[in-house]
Each structure stands twice: as structure tokens, then as C-alpha cells.
Amino acid sequence: MRLLLIEDDAELAASLVEQFRDHGYTVTRAADGSLGLELALAEDFRALIVDRMLPGMDGLALVKTLRSSKATPVIYLTTMSGIDDRVQGLEAGGDDYLVKPFAFAELLARVRALTRRSETSTKLAVGAIELDLIHRTVTREGLAIDLVPQEFKLLEYLAQNANRAVTRKMLLEKVWDIHFEPNTNVVESHVSRLRARLNEGFARDAIETVRGVGYKLVAPN
Amino acid sequence: MLFVGLFTVGIAALLAVILWIVTDAQRAALTHDNDEDIDSIIVGYRQEGIDEAGEVVRQLLGEPRRAGVRPTTYLQIKDAAGADLVGNLPDLERRLGEFSVRVDEKGRAVPSGGAAAGGALVLGKGVVFGQRYYVFVGRDTAQLTAARDRIVDAFLWILFGAVVVACVGGTLLAQRLTRRVDLISRTCEGIVEGRFDARIPLQGRGHEWDRLSLAINEMLGRISALLANLQQVSSDVAHDLRTPLTRMRNRLEEAKARSVTTAEYSSAVSRAIEDTDQLLAMFSALLRISQVESGTRLAGFATVEITELLRKAYELYRPVAEDNGQKLVASLQDGLTVSGDAELLLQMFSNLIENAICHTPRGSLIRIDLGSRKDFITATIADDGPGIPAAEIDKVTRRFYRLSRSRSEPGHGLGLALVAATSQLHGARLGLGDAKPGLRVEIAFERHAER
Numbered sequence: 001m002r003l004l005l006i007e008d009d010a011e012l013a014a015s016l017v018e019q020f021r022d023h024g025y026t027v028t029r030a031a032d033g034s035l036g037l038e039l040a041l042a043e044d045f046r047a048l049i050v051d052r053m054l055p056g057m058d059g060l061a062l063v064k065t066l067r068s069s070k071a072t073p074v075i076y077l078t079t080m081s082g083i084d085d086r087v088q089g090l091e092a093g094g095d096d097y098l099v100k101p102f103a104f105a106e107l108l109a110r111v112r113a114l115t116r117r118s119e120t121s122t123k124l125a126v127g128a129i130e131l132d133l134i135h136r137t138v139t140r141e142g143l144a145i146d147l148v149p150q151e152f153k154l155l156e157y158l159a160q161n162a163n164r165a166v167t168r169k170m171l172l173e174k175v176w177d178i179h180f181e182p183n184t185n186v187v188e189s190h191v192s193r194l195r196a197r198l199n200e201g202f203a204r205d206a207i208e209t210v211r212g213v214g215y216k217l218v219a220p221n
Numbered sequence: 222m223l224f225v226g227l228f229t230v231g232i233a234a235l236l237a238v239i240l241w242i243v244t245d246a247q248r249a250a251l252t253h254d255n256d257e258d259i260d261s262i263i264v265g266y267r268q269e270g271i272d273e274a275g276e277v278v279r280q281l282l283g284e285p286r287r288a289g290v291r292p293t294t295y296l297q298i299k300d301a302a303g304a305d306l307v308g309n310l311p312d313l314e315r316r317l318g319e320f321s322v323r324v325d326e327k328g329r330a331v332p333s334g335g336a337a338a339g340g341a342l343v344l345g346k347g348v349v350f351g352q353r354y355y356v357f358v359g360r361d362t363a364q365l366t367a368a369r370d371r372i373v374d375a376f377l378w379i380l381f382g383a384v385v386v387a388c389v390g391g392t393l394l395a396q397r398l399t400r401r402v403d404l405i406s407r408t409c410e411g412i413v414e415g416r417f418d419a420r421i422p423l424q425g426r427g428h429e430w431d432r433l434s435l436a437i438n439e440m441l442g443r444i445s446a447l448l449a450n451l452q453q454v455s456s457d458v459a460h461d462l463r464t465p466l467t468r469m470r471n472r473l474e475e476a477k478a479r480s481v482t483t484a485e486y487s488s489a490v491s492r493a494i495e496d497t498d499q500l501l502a503m504f505s506a507l508l509r510i511s512q513v514e515s516g517t518r519l520a521g522f523a524t525v526e527i528t529e530l531l532r533k534a535y536e537l538y539r540p541v542a543e544d545n546g547q548k549l550v551a552s553l554q555d556g557l558t559v560s561g562d563a564e565l566l567l568q569m570f571s572n573l574i575e576n577a578i579c580h581t582p583r584g585s586l587i588r589i590d591l592g593s594r595k596d597f598i599t600a601t602i603a604d605d606g607p608g609i610p611a612a613e614i615d616k617v618t619r620r621f622y623r624l625s626r627s628r629s630e631p632g633h634g635l636g637l638a639l640v641a642a643t644s645q646l647h648g649a650r651l652g653l654g655d656a657k658p659g660l661r662v663e664i665a666f667e668r669h670a671e672r
Contacts, residue, residue: 081505082512083564084521101501150536176537180509180568181502183575183636189540 001115004045005029006036008055019104033057040066046115052078060092067093073114105213112164126162127219129206140198151194158217167214191215225387232383236376244369251360255346258358263350271354274298275307282309293361295343301353315355317347401430417445454511461621462500469496506635513642518562525563528553531591531600534570546583553591557598559666561647569643572636573602573662581606596668603661614653
């Protein structure tokens with residue numbers, strides 16, 4: 001899978017290129033904004049990783065220009081952590097926003113979420129777990145599972161990213177729209193409740209905990 | 222000086238106009254008197270002939286004057302041949318209409334074009350009547366010129382006074398202006414030199430200068446508050462981040478010296494990563510606080526459905542409290558809104574709820590209440606835990622302040638500082654009190670106008 005990394009920090013870029021390669025990605029790196037835009041327009045990448053402050057052309061302008069002709073998913077990497085910075089970034093056409101410093105696992109999980117094939121369907125199935133997105137109902141092996149709306153939302157996000165780890169931060173942002181770091185185990189508490197409901201009466205744990213990263217909804221092969 | 226000049230010219234022009242009007246009026250009065258005399262002479266002639274006209278002249282001239290005293294009125298009747306019949310101005314040419322004639326010291330008319338030293342200038346009128354008789358009636362203009370001179374004199378004095386007043390007043394005004402400007406620039410210089418508490422003294426009379434000084438002082442106050450904030454943050458960072466950094470360094474050193482197996486190294490690295498994460502969390506909290514305190518978020522204020530926001534916080538933390546062996550309950554009045562920043566408000570309430578969860582034992586009850594009074598919407602987070610000792614309650618909103626008993630617990634002492642900054646940004650009153658037992662935090666928002 002091909003990614004374009006537009007980042008002027010050579011050391012960070014080299015480390016990211018290497019780590020992505022370990023996970024089976026091919027990464028092209030551009031060190032400044034104008035070159036990055038040129039490459040993004042000329043070739044087809046599965047996703048763009050864009051620094052906000054770049055020489056040549058800043059990340060925001062780059063994404064704005066790109067969006068007039070291409071819909072390649074974009075994730076920003078930035079040290080700009082203000083609320084407005086995030087909102088501006090997303091309004092310019094970015095799809096996700098990750099503040100430096102970050103764990104590579106966080107970036108990887110987000111890139112995976114961005115590059116998943118987005119099917120617009122009314123049903124989602126992960127193994128024996130089936131979600132009806134219209135009626136907001138869930139069944140496992142045909143048995144109805146009763147979920148409160150928040151739990152359904154959480155499961156929906158996990159199901160959309162089935163077999164891929166999603167981080168606590170991603171869940172906070174996408175499920176609860178929370179953009180600060182809580183000091184308590186908010187995500188753990190909610191996941192454990194969802195897990196208890198999903199697993200009631202079943203031997204296999206549907207939600208896998210990925211140590212140091214987050215959670216994964218797994219479909220047995 | 223330009224203003225003094227303009228002022229002087231203005232006054233002079235005004236005085237000149239007044240002078241012209243006054244002399245013109247006097248001249249008109251003189252001419253009128255002359256005309257009346259002529260009329261009475263002619264009336265006398267018509268009634269009883271030339272002798273009666275002469276009699277009128279004599280009556281008008283009054284008692285024969287003593288020698289050396291100049292008359293003020295001159296009358297002369299001549300016959301058709303030009304011979305003087307009666308009057309006190311012999312040798313006058315027979316000129317008609319209004320004219321001026323010089324009279325020498327001996328009381329004789331000076332022929333036109335002739336030079337005469339001294340004497341008087343008589344303004345009068347020559348008229349022909351009856352059998353080509355001629356009469357001249359004139360009046361000495363000396364009184365006229367004297368009056369004019371007096372007026373001019375008075376006017377010159379007025380002008381002089383006005384110029385003096387203008388000069389003195391202008392100088393005083395300029396001096397006062399310079400003094401005020403000096404005062405302001407001295408204050409500014411003081412600030413440039415680092416005396417940030419310098420302020421412009423006020424006159425206390427509500428002058429426009431005081432208004433300007435007040436505005437500048439307010440600006441200075443705001444700037445020094447921001448500066449103090451910045452200095453506080455820098456010193457906080459310098460002092461309070463040193464402790465965790467030292468701790469991390471010690472651990473790494475120890476790991477390097479003692480660890481043998483990869484597992485030991487790995488656990489040391491994991492702990493170092495945890496320490497860095499904690500440091501980063503501190504940085505984000507600090508950044509967020511200064512962002513809030515700078516007031517830039519005010520621009521993004523919107524109507525926030527605070528009932529929904531607290532319900533979300535409640536649903537978010539209820540399982541957390543439950544897992545922690547505590548009970549979180551909420552009693553929220555429906556449909557309340559405040560003007561604010563939803564993201565900051567959610568973080569603020571989350572901080573308060575998390576504080577309650579982290580600092581109370583198992584079995585505690587944590588209550589979220591939202592209600593409204595006449596002018597306020599009040600959100601309360603209360604617990605029945607150990608609370609905050611009265612002596613420390615005023616200090617807990619300071620950055621990095623930690624209760625003496627909770628120093629060993631995890632946390633960075635920034636949560637309540639952010640709560641204080643956020644409530645201040647929202648113009649809300651933050652009250653920390655004793656819930657008897659426990660801590661009760663009340664945030665009272667001013668009710669904004671319904672739209």
C-alpha cells in the first residue's frame with residue numbers, strides 16, 4: 001500500500017518510513033510542501049500524511065489545493081495542539097489530526113482506519129456479529145444483543161475497523177468527540193461493558209485488547 | 222504661536238468693524254444736526270425774510286465766544302454776490318453739497334488746496350435758498366476724531382489684553398499639555414525599563430486626559446497580567462517539570478547500571494515512556510490553561526446546551542465510577558443553555574468529575590446537579606469524600622498545587638487550575654466548599670439573554 005509522507009523533519013521522516021515499511025507499506029517522502037503537492041497530484045496514494053508547518057507551502061494550503069481535484073485521505077501530523085488548529089485542519093479538508101509527539105502505533109492505527117474501503121451499506125458484519133445500521137440493532141450468531149446507543153456507536157466504530165487495532169484516543173475522538181486526555185479509564189470502562197454484553201453466553205471474546213495500543217474487533221477466520 | 226496670531230487678527234478685525242460702525246453713526250448724527258440747522262434757517266427766511274434767517278443764525282451760534290475759544294458749530298450766510306452777511310465763517314467759497322473745509326486758527330476758512338497748520342476740520346453742507354442766498358452749516362469734526370481716538374485707544378488696550386491673555390493662556394495650556402505628555406511618556410519609559418507596575422497618575426477630574434490615561438492604564442494592567450501569567454508558566458515549567466524529569470533520569474540511570482536481561486531493560490524503557498507521557502500530559506494541560514487564559518477562545522463562543530453536555534459527561538463517567546466502586550448520580554434540569562465553548566466546558570466538568578472519582582474512596586457518592594435560579598445557571602459536582610481542608614481551599618486552583626495528603630497520588634496539580642481558568646473565561650463564578658462531608662464545587666453561569 002503506497003503512502004505519501006510530507007514532512008520536513010528528516011529524522012522523524014526516516015523513522016516513520018522505516019516503521020511503515022515493517023508493516024508492509026511503501027512510503028514516498030517529500031521534504032517540502034510544493035514537492036509534496038506535486039507528487040500527491042501526479043500519483044495515486046492510498047493516504048497522505050502531512051505536516052502542518054512545512055517549507056514551501058504549509059500543510060493547510062496544500063490540503064486545500066489538493067481537495068479541489070483529489071479525495072485522497074489526509075492525516076495531519078502537527079505540533080499545533082489548539083482547538084482552533086484542529087478545527088481549521090479538518091475544515092481545510094483533512095480527515096484526521098494527530099498531535100506530535102505521538103506513538104507510532106497511534107499513527108498506524110489511524111492510517112489503517114483511513115485506508116479501509118468505505119462501503120456505504122446498511123449492514124455491517126464481523127464474523128458472527130451483525131450490525132443493522134438503520135435500526136441500530138446487533139445480533140451475534142442470530143441472537144439479539146441489547147445495547148445502549150453509546151455502546152452501539154462504540155461497536156459500530158470497532159466493526160468498521162474490524163481486525164484492525166483502534167487506539168483509545170481514536171475511540172475518544174470518533175465515538176465521544178472528546179479531544180483531551182482523560183485521567184481515568186474512560187475507554188476501558190465502556191469497552192468492558194460492551195465486551196460483557198457481546199460475550200454473554202459465548203465462549204470466545206469478540207473484542208481483543210491490544211497491549212499498549214487499544215482494541216480490536218476480531219472475526220475468526 | 223500660530224493660534225495667538227490668528228486670535229489677534231480675529232479680534233482686530235472685529236474691533237475694526239465696531240469702530241467703523243460707531244464713527245459712521247457719529248458722522249450721521251453730525252450731518253443730521255447740520256441738516257436741522259439748515260432747515261430752521263430756511264424756515265426763518267421763508268417766514269420773515271433774510272433778516273430773520275440771520276437772527277436764527279445768531280441764535281444758533283449763541284453768545285459771542287471769547288477770543289481763543291474755538292466754536293464747534295460754524296454757520297455762514299452769503300448773498301448772491303458772495304458777500305458775507307452773517308455768520309462765523311467768513312471767506313468761505315460758495316460750495317454746494319456736503320464737503321469738508323479747513324478753518325485756520327483765526328477762524329477763517331482756508332481755500333481749498335491751501336495748507337493750514339493747526340486749525341480745525343469742519344464737515345458741513347452748503348445750500349442755496351431764496352434770492353440766491355447761500356448758507357453753510359458745518360461742525361468741527363474734532364469731537365468726532367476725539368471720540369474715534371478714544372475708541373481706538375480702548376480697542377488697542379483690549380487687543381493688547383487679549384493678546385496677553387492668549388499668550389499666557391496658550392503657554393500655560395501648552396505647559397500643562399507638555400506636563401501630561403511628559404507624565405505619560407515617563408510612565409512608558411518606566412515600562413520599557415522594566416517597571417511593569419508603573420501607571421499614569423490621574424488628575425481625578427474626569428478630563429479627557431484622565432480618560433486617555435485610564436485607557437492606557439487598563440491596557441498596561443492587561444499586558445502585565447498576561448506577562449505575569451507568562452512568567453508564572455515559565456517558572457512553573459522550570460520548577461515543576463524538573464521533578465518528574467529528575468525521576469525519569471534516575472530510573473534510566475538505574476536501569477543502565479543494574480539491568481541485565483532484555484526483560485529488565487524493556488520494563489525500564491516502558492516506565493520511561495510512561496514518565497514521558499505524564500510529562501507530555503502536563504505540557505498539554507499547561508498549554509490548554511494558557512490558551513484559555515489568553516481569552517482567544519471567546520471568539521468561538523456559541524450557545525451550549527449545558528444539560529446535554531452534563532448528561533454526556535454523566536454517561537461517560539458513570540461506568541468509570543462504577544468500576545471504581547463509587548456511585549455517580551445526576552439530577553439535571555432540562556433545556557438549559559449557556560454561552561460558551563462546548564469543548565472547554567466538557568473538559569472542565571470532566572476534570573471535576575475525574576477529581577471526585579480519583580480522590581474519594583470506594584463507596585463514595587458523587588452527585589452532578591444542574592439547576593437554575595433567577596439570574597444564574599448553577600452546575601454542582603459534589604462528593605462525600607475527604608474534601609479539601611479549609612486552610613488549603615484557596616490554594617487548590619493554583620497551578621501545580623497539590624494537597625499535602627495527595628502528593629503521592631498520580632496527577633499533576635493542573636486540573637483545578639484549568640477549571641478556574643475555564644470558568645473565568647465563561648464569566649462564571651467558581652465556588653469550592655465543604656459538602657459536609659466532602660467537596661462541593663459549584664459553577665454559576667450568568668444566564669444569557671434568550672434568543
